[in-house]
Amino acid sequence: MRRRGIEQRGVNQRGVEQRGVEQRGVRQRGPRESPAVAGDGAAPRDPADPLLSIRNLRKSFGANLVLDDVSLDVGQGNCVVLIGASGSGKSTLLRCVNLLEVVDDGVIELAGTDITDPRVNADEVRSRVGIVFQAFNLFPHLSVLQNVTLSPIKVHGLPRAEAEVRALAMLERVGLSDKAAAKPDELSGGQQQRVAIARALVNSPVLMLLDEVTSALDPELVGEVLSLLRELKDEGMTMLIATHEMGFARQVADTVCFLDGGRLLEVGPPSQVLHDPQQARTRQFLSRIIEAARL
Ligand code: ADP
Numbered sequence: 001m002r003r004r005g006i007e008q009r010g011v012n013q014r015g016v017e018q019r020g021v022e023q024r025g026v027r028q029r030g031p032r033e034s035p036a037v038a039g040d041g042a043a044p045r046d047p048a049d050p051l052l053s054i055r056n057l058r059k060s061f062g063a064n065l066v067l068d069d070v071s072l073d074v075g076q077g078n079c080v081v082l083i084g085a086s087g088s089g090k091s092t093l094l095r096c097v098n099l100l101e102v103v104d105d106g107v108i109e110l111a112g113t114d115i116t117d118p119r120v121n122a123d124e125v126r127s128r129v130g131i132v133f134q135a136f137n138l139f140p141h142l143s144v145l146q147n148v149t150l151s152p153i154k155v156h157g158l159p160r161a162e163a164e165v166r167a168l169a170m171l172e173r174v175g176l177s178d179k180a181a182a183k184p185d186e187l188s189g190g191q192q193q194r195v196a197i198a199r200a201l202v203n204s205p206v207l208m209l210l211d212e213v214t215s216a217l218d219p220e221l222v223g224e225v226l227s228l229l230r231e232l233k234d235e236g237m238t239m240l241i242a243t244h245e246m247g248f249a250r251q252v253a254d255t256v257c258f259l260d261g262g263r264l265l266e267v268g269p270p271s272q273v274l275h276d277p278q279q280a281r282t283r284q285f286l287s288r289i290i291e292a293a294r295l
């Protein structure tokens with residue numbers, strides 16, 4: 001079987017679902033060369049190629065098919081927003097891209113490398129793909145600075161001094177350099193989430209995954225986190241974001257994807273998916289969100 005992905009490049013427009021482009025039953029892989037991840041010795045790439053290319057992804061938990069033939073491209077510097085009801089598979093999709101879940105079938109290419117290949121170094125992928133969760137998941141007994149330096153020191157073996165320089169630059173970036181010595185519980189929820197974002201940025205990722213990062217915040221703290229995401233997008237960061245913040249999606253997303261029961265039902269620019277949805281299920285979901293926002 002051919003090395004997957006190569007011949008599909010150029011077939012897909014950014015963000016447009018390509019269900020049925022490839023039908024495979026069994027996972028098969030090419031010769032066992034050691035794959036390079038995202039630029040570390042990889043062949044030069046066409047900047048027009050998607051940074052992230054998900055093909056025919058399937059994932060089940062037992063009998064529960066959670067991702068059903070999901071195909072999606074995320075172009076370099078683009079912001080793709082996932083919307084959908086609770087349980088539709090948004091978190092699982094993000095977790096698959098970060099290799100926190102093992103996929104059952106399909107391909108996930110990051111900068112041209114299939115990261116589902118078992119020979120790929122998962123730590124290396126995770127340093128290039130930052131992930132931020134709804135619950136900030138900071139270590140409460142560590143200072144803000146120690147939370148941010150943990151992965152550069154423990155996973156990447158960076159000397160402490162170098163890791164601290166990087167971490168302080170990231171804390172500065174998220175507007176929290178004055179909180180480096182604080183413990184997480186001395187910070188507001190919005191500040192804790194910004195620390196979690198700094199922690200994800202510290203390894204210089206090429207892609208950021210954000211999973212409902214404002215859902216646990218008090219309403220008055222949501223804005224500071226969304227502003228930070230908007231700035232990251234303006235600086236060229238590529239982002240895949242699960243969120244219920246429709247205003248943010250409308251303003252910042254290049255592409256909005258509606259997930260329904262593990263299928264990507266509708267994909268397109270916000271003006272289309274949010275304002276002129278083609279599918280009844282999308283309309284139903286959006287009207288429920290609008291209704292909830294009114295209450
Ligand atoms: P969303 O983020 O859109 O709310 P999830 O990806 O969290 O959806 O969940 C999709 C489905 O997968 C749900 O039915 C959920 O119960 C199930 N699920 C998620 N994670 C697990 C897991 N670790 N084990 C079993 N089922 C899971």
Ligand code: MG
Nearest residue numbers: 090091092212
């Ligand atoms: Mg979720």
